[in-house]
Amino acid sequence: MPYPFRWTPGEGERHATGQVASRAGIPAGTRVRTLCGTEVVAAEGDLVHLWPACPRCAWETSNFDKAHNSLDTINRTLLGLQESTGD
Numbered sequence: 001m002p003y004p005f006r007w008t009p010g011e012g013e014r015h016a017t018g019q020v021a022s023r024a025g026i027p028a029g030t031r032v033r034t035l036c037g038t039e040v041v042a043a044e045g046d047l048v049h050l051w052p053a054c055p056r057c058a059w060e061t062s063n064f065d066k067a068h069n070s071l072d073t074i075n076r077t078l079l080g081l082q083e084s085t086g087d
């Protein structure tokens with residue numbers, strides 16, 4: 001299951017966005033609404049992956065990770081219960 005966000009470089013930092021994009025990603029020059037609540041113009045280049053992650057976006061995505069992991073645990077628990085009813 002894909003995470004509901006992607007990272008995009010913009011204005012000196014890498015931000016996370018929930019904006020829908022094509023497989024190829026967000027084209028440079030696109031205005032992107034970010035998880036930290038701002039808007040940046042997407043950038044591209046050889047070094048953009050070296051830009052620091054926006055701390056606020058990192059925090060927001062770590063919450064997504066936590067939610068995702070806890071859902072995973074619930075799903076596994078439910079599956080385990082279903083399996084154990086077989087015998």
Ligand SMILES: [Zn+2]
Nearest residue numbers: 015036054057
């Ligand atoms: Zn951000």
